[in-house]
Amino acid sequence: MEIFRTAAEMQGFAEARRLRGQKISLVPTMGYFHEGHLNLMRVAKKAGDCVVVSIYVNPTQFGPTEDFEAYPRDFERDCRLAEQVGVDVIFNPDNREMYPDGYQTYVEVLETTKNLCGLSRPQHFRGVTTVCAKLFNIVKPHTAIFGKKDFQQYTTIRRMVSDLNMDLEIVGMEITREADGLAMSSRNVYLSTEERKSALSLNLSLTLAQKMYLDGERKSAPIIEKVREMLSASPFTRIDYINLCDARTIKDVDEIEGETLLALAVWVGKTRLIDNMVFNENS
Amino acid sequence: MEIFRTAAEMQGFAEARRLRGQKISLVPTMGYFHEGHLNLMRVAKKAGDCVVVSIYVNPTQFGPTEDFEAYPRDFERDCRLAEQVGVDVIFNPDNREMYPDGYQTYVEVLETTKNLCGLSRPQHFRGVTTVCAKLFNIVKPHTAIFGKKDFQQYTTIRRMVSDLNMDLEIVGMEITREADGLAMSSRNVYLSTEERKSALSLNLSLTLAQKMYLDGERKSAPIIEKVREMLSASPFTRIDYINLCDARTIKDVDEIEGETLLALAVWVGKTRLIDNMVFNENS
Numbered sequence: 372m373e374i375f376r377t378a379a380e381m382q383g384f385a386e387a388r389r390l391r392g393q394k395i396s397l398v399p400t401m402g403y404f405h406e407g408h409l410n411l412m413r414v415a416k417k418a419g420d421c422v423v424v425s426i427y428v429n430p431t432q433f434g435p436t437e438d439f440e441a442y443p444r445d446f447e448r449d450c451r452l453a454e455q456v457g458v459d460v461i462f463n464p465d466n467r468e469m470y471p472d473g474y475q476t477y478v479e480v481l482e483t484t485k486n487l488c489g490l491s492r493p494q495h496f497r498g499v500t501t502v503c504a505k506l507f508n509i510v511k512p513h514t515a516i517f518g519k520k521d522f523q524q525y526t527t528i529r530r531m532v533s534d535l536n537m538d539l540e541i542v543g544m545e546i547t548r549e550a551d552g553l554a555m556s557s558r559n560v561y562l563s564t565e566e567r568k569s570a571l572s573l574n575l576s577l578t579l580a581q582k583m584y585l586d587g588e589r590k591s592a593p594i595i596e597k598v599r600e601m602l603s604a605s606p607f608t609r610i611d612y613i614n615l616c617d618a619r620t621i622k623d624v625d626e627i628e629g630e631t632l633l634a635l636a637v638w639v640g641k642t643r644l645i646d647n648m649v650f651n652e653n654s
Numbered sequence: 655m656e657i658f659r660t661a662a663e664m665q666g667f668a669e670a671r672r673l674r675g676q677k678i679s680l681v682p683t684m685g686y687f688h689e690g691h692l693n694l695m696r697v698a699k700k701a702g703d704c705v706v707v708s709i710y711v712n713p714t715q716f717g718p719t720e721d722f723e724a725y726p727r728d729f730e731r732d733c734r735l736a737e738q739v740g741v742d743v744i745f746n747p748d749n750r751e752m753y754p755d756g757y758q759t760y761v762e763v764l765e766t767t768k769n770l771c772g773l774s775r776p777q778h779f780r781g782v783t784t785v786c787a788k789l790f791n792i793v794k795p796h797t798a799i800f801g802k803k804d805f806q807q808y809t810t811i812r813r814m815v816s817d818l819n820m821d822l823e824i825v826g827m828e829i830t831r832e833a834d835g836l837a838m839s840s841r842n843v844y845l846s847t848e849e850r851k852s853a854l855s856l857n858l859s860l861t862l863a864q865k866m867y868l869d870g871e872r873k874s875a876p877i878i879e880k881v882r883e884m885l886s887a888s889p890f891t892r893i894d895y896i897n898l899c900d901a902r903t904i905k906d907v908d909e910i911e912g913e914t915l916l917a918l919a920v921w922v923g924k925t926r927l928i929d930n931m932v933f934n935e936n937s
Contacts, residue, residue: 477762478787620756
């Protein structure tokens with residue numbers, strides 16, 4: 372497994388592989404791998420001849436009061452795990468390499484980023500789309516794999532790729548969960564034992580919503596109300612948002628129709644967790 | 655010479671050429687070619703194996719009161735001229751192809767776009783950088799050629815390419831002038847005979863500034879003052895700006911130092927013209 376720290380090295384490697392006719396697949400990550408990341412890498416392995424995993428905790432997607440400094444990091448362990456899955460290249464730049472002095476260019480997707488996490492994290496998606504645009508230009512992938520836990524991110528990246536005519540395919544992977552249903556997240560390490568228990572309410576409330584849906588409920592208001600009740604009843608929780616919205620536009624809907632996203636963001640103690648479920652009327 | 659109207663066709667062609675090891679060079683234009691455009695194409699011909707010229711009057715770089723509708727167009731003539739120079743491909747998309755329903759992604763370079771044309775044309779550069787990012791992804795060039803008449807555009811595109819790690823080289827071409835010194839521009843056709851005469855004051859005032867520079871003047875204020883006097887003395891003129899600024903950052907300077915841009919924008923009747931000169935203390 373090769374490790375590149377500079378954009379020039381990574382780009383030279385990628386261009387040489389493309390000229391040999393190889394397909395490159397990319398998994399962009401912030402490191403501190405869990406099984407969800409490894410599942411993305413396994414899909415990348417099937418999608419391409421050469422799997423690149425980027426490990427970069429991107430400062431431009433964190434707000435000033437957020438956990439950029441505290442975000443968990445373990446580069447050695449990440450490399451071991453990636454190598455076991457058969458990853459070919461780790462791209463691990465530093466901030467000077469990604470945002471040198473005088474840096475001033477940003478990519479913005481205006482509409483899909485307004486709702487949900489865009490409301491509580493105002494510059495977050497600008498940071499995400501900018502760093503992904505950079506990574507796509509550096510790694511030159513044919514395919515990039517994103518987890519659907521960050522569903523709004525997945526939708527926004529797809530929109531950027533389509534709008535800017537980036538010549539790659541974005542693949543979305545279902546959420547990987549712990550045995551008890553908690554969505555895997557690098558931030559789960561922040562949780563105390565009691566908070567960890569309380570955090571199960573996110574997935575449980577989604578399951579409750581699914582039951583209502585299967586029983587025929589299509590209105591947003593009663594579903595959101597029940598989810599709110601369940602989340603509020605759990606200790607240490609503070610709800611950031613509960614929304615039902617169009618999965619493509621990320622605009623709120625009054626009723627489930629077509630592909631509809633139920634998205635949650637909940638503080639459990641000092642940790643902000645997200646989870647979601649997609650209802651698909653067409654499938 | 656091939657003509658493509660869709661991004662998919664153009665992108666497929668470009669990728670196939672790249673896989674064959676060919677070098678692609680791009681000249682992005684809004685059409686209505688003059689000798690300046692043809693000079694860019696001649697440079698592109700030397701830079702690559704396959705020359706692509708895009709012809710697209712990009713609506714997102716025009717303000718609501720600007721000349722988007724009136725901008726001169728002559729596609730048949732443009733194709734004849736391009737073919738004579740040896741261009742391989744014309745890429746000529748329509749607005750639906752470039753900005754389909756739901757389009758919402760923009761690339762912004764924050765600092766180099768603030769001064770000069772950025773002041774009088776607030777959304778202009780966002781439109782330019784966005785369409786260039788799209789064209790680079792569609793045409794996949796190794797080299798793109800830009801005229802230095804739009805010096806701020808040239809600087810801004812270079813900044814975007816560097817910041818977003820786009821893997822191509824930007825080449826800037828010196829201004830092509832009419833025999834009497836007027837910088838070539840598709841907008842020169844708007845000028846009446848009397849305005850055409852008056853428009854010579856742009857180049858004449860730059861020549862005056864150059865003389866002051868060669869005589870040892872380095873302060874911005876006296877140079878700008880003399881240029882202003884000469885432009886104001888010419889009939890039908892209204893000055894938009896006269897600035898001396900750092901050629902890399904496009905920030906105003908009090909003194910010529912390093913690479914310094916003297917940039918003018920002047921209304922002559924209803925036509926807004928730009929021209930510039932670069933003083934290079936290092937060369």
